Each structure stands twice: as C-alpha cells, then as structure tokens.
Amino acid sequence: MAFVQYSMQERFGAEFPNVQLIGQQFEAGDPALNFVPKIDQNYTFDRDALADVLNYLQECWNGGTSEAQMLIGPTGSGKTSLIHQVCARLGAPVMDVTGHGRLEIPQLLYSKIAVDGTTMTLDGPLTAALAKGMVFLLNEIDLIEPETLTGLNDVLEYQRVVIEDDGRLVRAERGFAFIATCNTAGGGDDTGMYAGTKVQNIAFRDRFRKSLVDYRDxxxxxxxxxxxxxxxxxxxxxxxxxxxxxxxxxxxxxxxxxxxxxxxxxxxxxxxxxxxxxxxxxxxxxxxxxxxxxxxxxxxxxxxxxxxxxxxxxxxxxxxxxxxxxxx
The missing domain is CATH 1.10.8 (Helicase, Ruva Protein; domain 3)
Incomplete structure (x- = not known):
C-alpha cells in the first residue's frame, strides 16, 4: 500500500475546491481491497460533515492524532454511508463493527479457533485495523455498555493495544483512524426514540471530535x-x-x-x-x-x-x- 495525492475535484466532484488530498493505493490482488467501499456515483455530500471527516482523516494520515471522530445524528441520516463514500473516494479500507449491549473488548481484539487439534489466535477487527492501517468504524456506540467502551481509552490515547491472550503489542500503522457513529452522543436518550442506548463515560466521550450528520436538505x-x-x-x-x-x-x-x-x-x-x-x-x-x-x-x-x-x-x-x- 502507498499513500498518494488525489485531486478533490476529481474524487468528489467539480463543485469542490481543487485541492490535494492524501489517499491510499493498493496493488491488484491486495486483500485490503476487499475492505475498500464501492463508490456510489449518485451520492451527494453534506459539505460541513464532509469537511469534518476529511480534516480528521487527513490529520490521521499526515502525522497521526490521539483523538477519534464521532458522527452524531438521527437514525437513517447517513452517518455510516458518509464514511464509506469518503473512504471509497480516497481508496481507504474500512473495518466495520456494529455495537450492541453484549459486545466485549476481547471480541474486538482477538478470537480463538480450533485448527487440526490445536488452538489458533486470530486478530479481531480492531487489532486488524491497527496492524494494517485501516479505518475502524464502530457503529451504534451508544448501545454498548459504558464500562466496555472505557476499555478503549488507552487504544484512543496511545494508538496501540496489548493482546492479553499472547502478550503481543500491536501499534497503529499509518492509515489507522477510529470513527464512531451514534444517535445520542453518549449522553443518553430521554425521548424514548432510541431504545437500549446508554449514557457513556465522560472520559471516553472526551476523546472524540464531534460532527452532526442530519437529514439532507x-x-x-x-x-x-x-x-x-x-x-x-x-x-x-x-x-x-x-x-x-x-x-x-x-x-x-x-x-x-x-x-x-x-x-x-x-x-x-x-x-x-x-x-x-x-x-x-x-x-x-x-x-x-x-x-x-x-x-x-x-x-x-x-x-x-x-x-x-x-x-x-x-x-x-x-x-x-x-x-x-x-x-x-
């Protein structure tokens, strides 16, 4: 994989500024290409939300950051599709995980499988994203138990993780970015519209830049x-x-x-x-x-x-x- 310069006008449309953006390029047959979203030619971008995501990704890929990006918005407003379509145009692979109340940190880090009578440890989606320099997209984070998300604080702060099972230290490769989507910003729901959402720990929420993704005009x-x-x-x-x-x-x-x-x-x-x-x-x-x-x-x-x-x-x-x- 190589980092390359892409024209914003060529990738996002003639209505955007003629500036250069950092993107990714893979050789044919690279398994990472399976994780690069497909471009939807009919997709239209909200300029403010696009600017937030681009600024974050460009910073991640040009020196790194200890912050993550949170997209907040109502159901069906296009939070996930925004990330997919930005990454599709920048050639960046995305590792998607959807949060739920039973999700635990080890599920994100590793799994064990039996092979020919022995046990093999495989990287989980977050570990794979760190090691391979992928965008990690954690959807519906406000459905996850707060103590579980607090366990990600060190990953966000230091861009690394220690795999408890085998003691490996996995550091983030260039290209890694941590993006989350939610309906409530982790502040809970008093309306009853988002059943199952939970109030998240303030220390976890403090590690995110925030961007609002509403319905299109x-x-x-x-x-x-x-x-x-x-x-x-x-x-x-x-x-x-x-x-x-x-x-x-x-x-x-x-x-x-x-x-x-x-x-x-x-x-x-x-x-x-x-x-x-x-x-x-x-x-x-x-x-x-x-x-x-x-x-x-x-x-x-x-x-x-x-x-x-x-x-x-x-x-x-x-x-x-x-x-x-x-x-x-």
Whole structure:
C-alpha cells in the first residue's frame, strides 16, 4: 500500500475546491481491497460533515492524532454511508463493527479457533485495523455498555493495544483512524426514540471530535431522485421529499408517537416501488400508498401506520384506494 495525492475535484466532484488530498493505493490482488467501499456515483455530500471527516482523516494520515471522530445524528441520516463514500473516494479500507449491549473488548481484539487439534489466535477487527492501517468504524456506540467502551481509552490515547491472550503489542500503522457513529452522543436518550442506548463515560466521550450528520436538505434529495429517476416529474419528486420530511420531523419531535423515520435509502426504495407497482392503479389501489407499505409502513404501530398514510394523502391528494386517479 502507498499513500498518494488525489485531486478533490476529481474524487468528489467539480463543485469542490481543487485541492490535494492524501489517499491510499493498493496493488491488484491486495486483500485490503476487499475492505475498500464501492463508490456510489449518485451520492451527494453534506459539505460541513464532509469537511469534518476529511480534516480528521487527513490529520490521521499526515502525522497521526490521539483523538477519534464521532458522527452524531438521527437514525437513517447517513452517518455510516458518509464514511464509506469518503473512504471509497480516497481508496481507504474500512473495518466495520456494529455495537450492541453484549459486545466485549476481547471480541474486538482477538478470537480463538480450533485448527487440526490445536488452538489458533486470530486478530479481531480492531487489532486488524491497527496492524494494517485501516479505518475502524464502530457503529451504534451508544448501545454498548459504558464500562466496555472505557476499555478503549488507552487504544484512543496511545494508538496501540496489548493482546492479553499472547502478550503481543500491536501499534497503529499509518492509515489507522477510529470513527464512531451514534444517535445520542453518549449522553443518553430521554425521548424514548432510541431504545437500549446508554449514557457513556465522560472520559471516553472526551476523546472524540464531534460532527452532526442530519437529514439532507430538500434540494439535495430532489437532485438525488432526479439523477436516479430521470423521467420523474419535478412536482411529483417534491411530494415524495415533502412526505419524507414530515415523517422525519414527527420522529425527531419525540412527542407524536411516530416510531419510524424515513431515510434517503427508504425514500429511494419508496419511489422505485411506486414506479414498479404502477399497475395497482388499475385495481383501484394507489401505487404510492401501496409502495409506502412495502418500503416502510408494514410492521409499524397502528398509530404510526395511520399517520404515515395521512401524510401521503395530504401531499399527494389521493387515498389508499382510488377510483379514477390522475396520479397515484
């Protein structure tokens, strides 16, 4: 692997400054290439969040830092996809782990397997990221027990870890970066929206730079829909986006009972399913309502299900069942 210079305009788009960024390049066949995310050509970046991530990674790869980066935002706002798309354009491999309440430090550091009657110790995802100079992405850190995360303090501070099982000292190679995502910033959740999240130790939280990743603005999402669905009518696309924002605002409000949100990924799925099910109109069903069920609404609480369809009816001007729809 070699560190190289990439043009930001060439990698991220002509609308960005013509500056040079540190990136990575691997020889063909290098196993690390399996961990480099694929570029999504339709992805659009939030400039502030992109700047935060780029600044952090450039510092990590140009001398190192004892700090980590935390991305905070609501469910479905694109925290993980932001890291993947930045690293995809910089050629950087990403080691992903999703946090949960039963996650323990040894699981991140090593595992043991039986081979031909003997026991072999394998590097865990964090150890592998340190040793191979990869971006380590720990998602949903506010679901992890606080005493577990406190055990990572020395890793963040000194960029190294001692493997208890065999006594090895593993130091971070150039390219290593520690990034975490969460909904609550480790401060707990009083709204009830994020069940299972926990208040994290202040010493652990203090080791992170913070960046907010919220839902995209309306213009950005419209641009995405128009790129993915070139034949979509402008006013129709606006209605899809308006419903998405109604759902998100109700979810973030916390007092409406809305127990789901509508991510950009779900928005795209909804538009795609609406087009694919246009034939439902001939059966007296609204394709946009029919598709919403399959994109999001099925499985929600009765109150949320009704509220979702009311929002669609409000914006599209058509109910779930129709007689002679002009749209739908």
């Amino acid at each position: 309306e213009a950005s999402e419209l641009a995405v829909l128009q790129r993915l669905f070139p034949s979509i009518d402008q006013k129709l696309a606006e209605k899809f986006v308006k419903v998405a924002n109604l759902v998100r605002n109700a979810f973030k409000d916390g007092s409406t009972g809305m127990d789901v949100t509508l991510s950009l990924r779900t928005l795209i799925r909804w538009v795609k399913l609406t087009s694919a099910n246009s034939g439902q109109q001939a059966k007296g069903r609204s394709p946009v309502h029919y598709a919403l069920d399959r994109a999001l609404a099925f499985g929600t609480s009765p109150g949320t299900y009704e509220a979702l369809h009311q929002m669609v009816s409000q914006e599209f001007g058509v109910g779930p069942t129709i007689a002679n729809p002009s749209i739908g």
